[in-house]
Amino acid sequence: EAQVTQNPRYLITVTGKKLTVTCSQNMNHEYMSWYRQDPGLGLRQIYYSMNVEVTDKGDVPEGYKVSRKEKRNFPLILESPSPNQTSLYFCASRGTATNYGYTFGSGTRLTVV
Amino acid sequence: GNSVTQMEGPVTLSEEAFLTINCTYTATGYPSLFWYVQYPGEGLQLLLKATKADDKGSNKGFEATYRKETTSFHLEKGSVQVSDSAVYFCALRAGANSKLTFGKGITLSVRP
Secondary structure (H helix, E strand, O other), X not given: OOOEEXXXXXEEEOOOOOEEEEEEEOOOOOEEEEEEEEOOOEEEEEEEEEEOOEEEEOOXXXXXXXXXXXXXXXXXXXXXXXXXXXXEEEEEEEOOOOOOOOEEOOOEEEEEO | OOEEEEOOOOEEEEOOOOXXXXXXXXXXXXXXXXEEEEOOOOOEEEEEEEOOOOOEEEEOOEEEEOEOOOOEOOEEEOOOOHHHOEEXXXXXXXXXXXXXXXXXXXXXEEEO
């Protein structure tokens, strides 16, 4: 089944403790992206990647890192999480055709205390 | 920059009522337009899309027409069901970086 898989689904952590949210897609997609969803703000892009070793900042990149060493994986790294990073996070991927929409993962609900 | 504006919510309708959710956009060039749906506790699913002016996207009884002259992509359904209760996002993609720009989303609740 074609899908984007995120792990974990839920995570509670403490301020300053480094964490990684994994994202993997099995569709051989070039483009991958991370979004965060907050009430009243909709979805905002954190980082995106156009292919292996090619990443760029989205609208709200502060406090996050990403890497794209393999085509299928696009982990999101929070080096020193803070409470304002408490949010619902989505990973998404798509192929290269210009009219394709993204396929989204099921989300990771992160709480930083 | 690009932006998407959705009507304010939430929206509550009775089953079999007609649904319209307004969406307007601002973009350079010729964006592709999308509606995504998020059911409770789930990720976003692509509901429908349109890639050029006057295209009509449709799926599961929902429709939206790409109106370049009014920069709009309003979502409609003739008869909603309880199972349509979800959050609906309008989005656009324009330019080489493939970023999706979302509206803030609107919650639809359909009562029996």
